[in-house]
Each structure stands twice: as structure tokens, then as C-alpha cells.
Amino acid sequence: MFEKYKDKCILCGNMHFTFLMNKKDNSYICNYCSKLCDKINYPRRDSIYCYSISDLKKSMQLDKSVHSIKFEEELEEQKRKREAYIRKRKKEYLDTLKDIKMISPNISTEKTKRKYLKDIPIFNYSSVRKNIPQYKLENFVVIDTETTGLKPSSDEILEISAIKFIDANPVECLTTLLHPKKEIPKEIVNINHITNEMVQNSPKIEYVINEFSEFIKGFNIVGYNLEFDLKFLHVNGMEFFNEKRQFYDVLELCRKFFSKNDVYDYKLDTICEHCNLYRTEAHRATEDALVTGILFRDLGNKIKNN
Numbered sequence: 001m002f003e004k005y006k007d008k009c010i011l012c013g014n015m016h017f018t019f020l021m022n023k024k025d026n027s028y029i030c031n032y033c034s035k036l037c038d039k040i041n042y043p044r045r046d047s048i049y050c051y052s053i054s055d056l057k058k059s060m061q062l063d064k065s066v067h068s069i070k071f072e073e074e075l076e077e078q079k080r081k082r083e084a085y086i087r088k089r090k091k092e093y094l095d096t097l098k099d100i101k102m103i104s105p106n107i108s109t110e111k112t113k114r115k116y117l118k119d120i121p122i123f124n125y126s127s128v129r130k131n132i133p134q135y136k137l138e139n140f141v142v143i144d145t146e147t148t149g150l151k152p153s154s155d156e157i158l159e160i161s162a163i164k165f166i167d168a169n170p171v172e173c174l175t176t177l178l179h180p181k182k183e184i185p186k187e188i189v190n191i192n193h194i195t196n197e198m199v200q201n202s203p204k205i206e207y208v209i210n211e212f213s214e215f216i217k218g219f220n221i222v223g224y225n226l227e228f229d230l231k232f233l234h235v236n237g238m239e240f241f242n243e244k245r246q247f248y249d250v251l252e253l254c255r256k257f258f259s260k261n262d263v264y265d266y267k268l269d270t271i272c273e274h275c276n277l278y279r280t281e282a283h284r285a286t287e288d289a290l291v292t293g294i295l296f297r298d299l300g301n302k303i304k305n306n
Helices: 031-040 053-062 066-099 134-138 186-192 209-215 226-235 250-257 268-274 285-305
Strands: 006-008 015-017 022-024 027-029 101-103 140-147 157-166 169-177 221-223 247-249
Touching: 027 031, 031 053, 053 066, 066 285, 134 140, 134 285, 140 226, 140 285, 157 186, 157 209, 157 226, 157 285, 169 209, 169 285, 221 226, 221 285, 226 247, 247 250, 250 285, 268 285
Parallel strands: 101 169, 140 221, 221 247
Antiparallel strands: 006 015, 022 027, 140 157, 157 169
């Protein structure tokens, strides 16, 4: 006879007298569930009136506050969006890399003479400012080398890549591994993953360096920590200073563009991670050159247009 005074709790499903229950919308919630919801969602009081029925059910099932669940769901959604964005950026990068025409240098029969490091001309790096002509951000050659060490006079170049950007797009890349006179030290192999076996049949630098001198004719030069590459290439006979051109160091550009609050250091790896540039082979000349060129183009345009 008392059944007409009872109803089912929307949260636990048990029957209770309606006059002992709390009404929410067109449903009833028993006192036990009401207190349990307040306990789980502490310090929130009267939580059954603050959240939807579906949120309250999930909160009871997981024994977590609605706030915690929503926070975790938001983090998970951000993670999914981030992963989707990374996949998109990786695909864009790989498509760009795939579209570049790869060129191997012709091997000359004549050796190029080495130069002395002390004979490198004094020159200044150019800065990227708001008034920089647009064509300078769109047409340039970016260079990168992999070496056996840090001393141009005694260490050797293992790989050179020079990528030509035309109308803001990387169009062709002159690249080669090089056969060094000495074995590659194990610590260097661990960095750039270039092994002695990989360079066994590669040309010696003195027979191909002129091809790179020809490739850069008429173009400004871009690099990351460019002085390092210029010194190594200069002592090996590459011609940079036989014509008027400008030199842009993207490392210095990044130091001006990003504060220490943005990045914890200015290594190329760190900058690429911050700018969502995803190389498949870091510390290899072609991909390091490509991301350096992209950074120069994109950061330069931000400086010019902001």
C-alpha cells in the first residue's frame, strides 16, 4: 500500500520513499547517494544540484570528483589534439622533404687545395629586421655539415648538404657523405650515426667541394651556428667570399626571437621541438639544413610582419 509513495533513485536504482529523497529535475536521489556525492566531491556541498545526472553517475562509478574527471578528460582531449597536430606536422615535413630534388655532386679529377683558417676574410652576419626585403627570406641556400670534431684545422667533414630555397620553397639539395682520412671516432658515430661502413665508398672532399661552390653562386647563405660550418668548408676549399653575399645565422635569430622563458637552451633540437619541427634523422646534414631553412623563412616572416 506504500508503494505509491516510493520511487527509484536515479543514481543507485534502489526504491525509497519520495518524501525522504531529494528531487532533481524530474528524478529522485536518495539520501545515501546525496551524501556520497557530497563526500566524493568535497568541499562542494549540495553537489547533486551542481552537476548533471550523468556526471554524478560517473563520479560514483569512478569514486572521483566531477572536477577531477573533467580535468582528466580535458587533459586527455588536449593530448589527442596534440598527437593529431604532431602527426599533421610530421606529414607536412615529410612531404616537404620528399618534394626536394636530391643531387649528388660530380666527382672531379682535380683536387681542390685546402686553405688556412687564418685566411678567412673578416665578415659580418646580417640581421633580420622588419624592413628586410621579402626576396631575402624566400631565396637563399642553407648549409649544414657533420664533422668528426670541433677543430676545422684537424677534424674532417663527414657530410655536407646545401639546400636551395626558391620563392620560399626548398627545391633542390646538393648532398653527399664524404670519405675521411681517419676512422670515425665512436663518440661521433653515437651523435650523427654516420659509420665507417657508410662512408667507405664516398668521395673525398677535395674532389667534390667545387660543386658546392658552384651550387651557392648568386645566393645568400643561411646556417645554424653558421660560423662552425663556414670555417670547416673554407679550410676545405669552398668559395664563399668570391662574390658579394649576405650571411644569416639562425642561431642568433633564435636567440633574439625566443626568450629563456620560451626555451631552456638554443640547441637546434630544442628549437625544433619548440617550433614543432619533427626530423626523422636529427644530426644529419640534409634534415638539419632543411629545418634551419624553414626556421629562417618562418621566423623571418614573423619578424617582418609583426
